Amino acid sequence: MYRDPVESLEPLHSRPALNRTLRVGMIGIGTVGSGTFRVLVRNQADIAARAGRAIELVVVAARNLGRAAGIVGERVALTADPMQVATHPDVDVVVEVAGGTGPARDWVLAAIAHGKHVVTANKALLAVHGAEIFAAARKQGVAVAYEGAVAVSIPIVKALREGLAANRIEWVAGIINGTTNFILSKMRDEGLDFAAALAQAQALGYAEADPSFDIEGIDAAHKLSLLAANAFGMPLRFADVQVEGITALQGLDVACAEQLGYRIKLLGVARRQADGVELRVQPSLVPADHLMAHVKGSMNAVMVKSDAAGLTMYYGAGAGSEQTASAVIADLVDVARLDGVNAAQHVPHLGVHEHATNALAVLPRAAVHTSHYLRVPVRAVSQIQAVTACLAEQKVPVRQVALAAERPGVGPQVLVLTAPVEQGTLDLAVHALQARSEVAGAVATLCVELLEG
CATH class of the missing domain: 3.40.50.720 (NAD(P)-binding Rossmann-like Domain)
Incomplete structure (x- = not known):
């Protein structure tokens, strides 16, 4: 036959x-x-x-x-x-x-x-x-x-190897998983919780019956390791990517981010620092007026910051047969x-220096230096000062403080945006906040990515 x-x-x-x-x-x-x-x-x-x-x-x-x-x-x-x-x-x-x-x-x-x-x-x-x-x-x-x-569909490997071949790449950041972007778009646009948005994604064929690789950030981490290798000439370091998915993300944080002028996206970030490279996949706040915040549904987008070309952005379908x-x-x-x-x-395999002795190290989680969003549930509105005082004691620089808009069945929430601070310092501050009697529940934290030139 x-x-x-x-x-x-x-x-x-x-x-x-x-x-x-x-x-x-x-x-x-x-x-x-x-x-x-x-x-x-x-x-x-x-x-x-x-x-x-x-x-x-x-x-x-x-x-x-x-x-x-x-x-x-x-x-x-x-x-x-x-x-x-x-x-x-x-x-x-x-x-x-x-x-x-x-x-x-x-x-x-x-x-x-x-x-x-x-x-x-x-x-x-x-x-x-x-x-x-x-x-x-x-x-x-x-x-x-x-x-x-x-x-x-985005020719990002070709862009890094050929279009930006003259450049020293400073960072690459992208929405590189269509399933999670679809879910996050539904959570924001329709007010769905994570489970309902995931069910809709599965019903429409955007998510597999077992969506673990997508929603846990593993698929994005696979892709980020390839992006970083091309951007920085480093070996593949998938095992060293700091990975956080969206399964624990609450609709309340999506709404609070919106109140502060941000939207939440699952970002893969590879950033060159003086002492190494950040490799992170995390749900992050992006300014609502940023182009990346307007990437909806199952679409993907990658932004590159390089020394000569400056900021460039690449947009296209994040899934599909053809x-x-x-x-x-x-x-x-x-x-x-x-x-x-x-x-x-x-057609370079990676453009990496496999035998280089000065290969870039991947920074540990505690050493990553970024801005952060905190949502701190408190017992009374008047306790906002206790939150800021605790952060000051822990040497966390605060850029903005607000109270979350009132919602049925939700107690008072203090919203904080920090200036850039090491993750290790922020972790200690969150631990200190959790020990305060004024704090009424688990403190939620997310990174803030401004994606500026």
Whole structure:
């Protein structure tokens, strides 16, 4: 019923070496894989013109061969064995869009060992096994491209490597998870609590049945580790990212932030400091008049501060079949242009200095220096001075103090915005506040990111 993927393809040595079709093998034909096939077929003439040669999907590995045949038809060979695609002698580049970090690692490493370029949208794979994969690719002289793994339709990897190549990057900050941004938008716009907003996201297909990677901030941390590597020339440091999701975020804090002139977004922040790099994923207050505050729904946005270009911002879809396919095919076009060019130079694996002895350290949580929002429940409105006095004793600089607007069933709340202060100092101050008799409940804290030039 299906063509044998090993015997059905014309041997590469029988085709012209220059300008021949770039032959692609793909592992996975789900949401991203099917979108990639559709766009490749629909826009084949434009893609070939931009790549300098045709790009053709010739073999696909899929769990469900019948479903796969319904997508790609008879023109593409099918196999149930991903390793057959990874090692196929007549495939130039392997596209891995199956996901996961175990078997996917083996397929990608096998493809590299057989001299094939790799394109992937699998951020978890690269965050966990990237160091091994990029080292293997560099040794083999092949490219590993992964634009679709970072911000879906936003070409942020290309912007950092090429558009901002002349710059020293100072910081990168972004909304890089569409699911959490959708949830936070619903909490603000419709006054929903977290559970109701999550249920709506799941009903509309924005969140998985198990949304843990999204709502706990892990997906954003995967992506942030890749952004930081490209921005600062540092090794992948996913394990060192400070990660806080949105599961504990209360609708009350969304409303209080709005009262103070801010909106809450789950931000990934990579910032260069004198003694290291901050790597943080956290729900944070952003000024309501800032462009980042107006990124709604499942959209993504990334802002970069660099020394020559200044502030630049990149905006686009944070999810979607063809949106991710756009990035995957852009990587294929880059690979198609590699004839006669060193792959490691033309499409750098990361642009990192793997053997550098002066690699930037990741700052511990206590050393991160930012402004903060505090919501302090008190027993009486008159106790606002007790809160400010305690913060002064703990050497926390206060920039603004207000009382939260009255809400049914909610006691008085003191709202505080601090000037920049080390996280360790703020933690001690919160501990001291919790011990005060005037404080009537748990103190809520969030970072404040002004995202200024």
